[in-house]
Amino acid sequence: MIYEDYNSIPEDLKNFLSSFSVYQSHFWAKMNSEYSKRKVWFIEVRNKENKIKIASLVVKYNLPLKKCYLYSPCGPVFDFDNYEKNIDQTLFDSYLNEVGGIVKKENPVFYRIDPQIDFNSRLDELETRNYLYDFFVKKNKFVQSEEQKQPENTLIIDLDKSEDEILSQMHQKGRYNIKVAQKHNIKITRTKDFNSKELDSFFDLTDQTTRRDGFFGNSKEYYQNLLEKVDCAYLYSAWNGEKIIASAITTFCNGKAIYYYGASSNEDRNLMAPYLLQWQMIKDAKNEFGCKTYDFLGVAPKILQKENKFYVLEGIKKNEFDSEEKAKEFNSKHKYNGITNFKTKFGGRYASYIGAIDKVYSKFWYNVIKFTKKIRKTIRKTFKIKI
8 A cells, every 4th residue: 555645644554654763754754745845655565454564654866867766764664573584575575566656657766775674683693684685685686775874783772771770881981971061060951943043053063063073964954844844853952051062853753762963062072061961862762752762873883703703794784704803993994983982881782774775677877876976975085075
């Protein structure tokens, strides 16, 4: 079944999707439709008992030369027992047939998915990765994407513990830095006002942070629309007197809190404001929004050992090393290596996903896009300009 109007999808489908990720929610469909002017669809596959088994938001992204691609951010979502090792092929075929209806109308170059199936949901992450590789790549002919919009590895705090228990599982330095910020009387506020001075400060701090850490942020209009159209998104600010020195945007959606964007001042870094900011968001997620988990959204992968080999998983890609030192050296060059040091001070558990994979419909245009993106990436990295 395909729905084109996000306002008319069944309530059980709305709840089913948003309980997995805000990127699969009607909030995100609204953001894409009204702000980015993209076409969106919702797909569902039900069993004979009318229970949803596979579902997803699908978004159309336009490309130059009247080309396009389809994308299901953090989707599709599966509801199977032990689905990380037992996805029903017949139902997945039904899902792909529904996608095929959109493909016929829109003629995309490819369809991208990045389902959040956690390798760590069972004891043997490598075994889970191998099963998923066989299912998606070998059986269903997906290929690993060159571009990863969602982090393949993240850090999650389970919020079913008491505040004292959450604090106790943190790194000692994390607890210490929270106390440092409290000692300096850093104050934390929260708002949804998309025309506030807090958002002005957030955008200014984002500019400082991106320059410092070597990446690119979004436009101010994007953040305004995120706060306006995604009902579960909030802006947090850390104040040193009358000055905002750290900010963050976090979503609290159907039991899951996700820390999406963070920024901090180049000055006053000794006050440790980002640590108190995180701690306040964690407490709000637990106590006010009733969330079960808090997701830091993006860390460098952990190193796995099996027999005498060491592995680093980048989504569905498996990197193998004959020594832990070589694996650590490889990991040190990961794009999230810097922020991982900050996030791991809060403790939590790793979650590792298969990352973005593509079903290609036009190999020629797919290869043209890959080549173009490589050139663009090289220019951005070399000249530090956003194109």
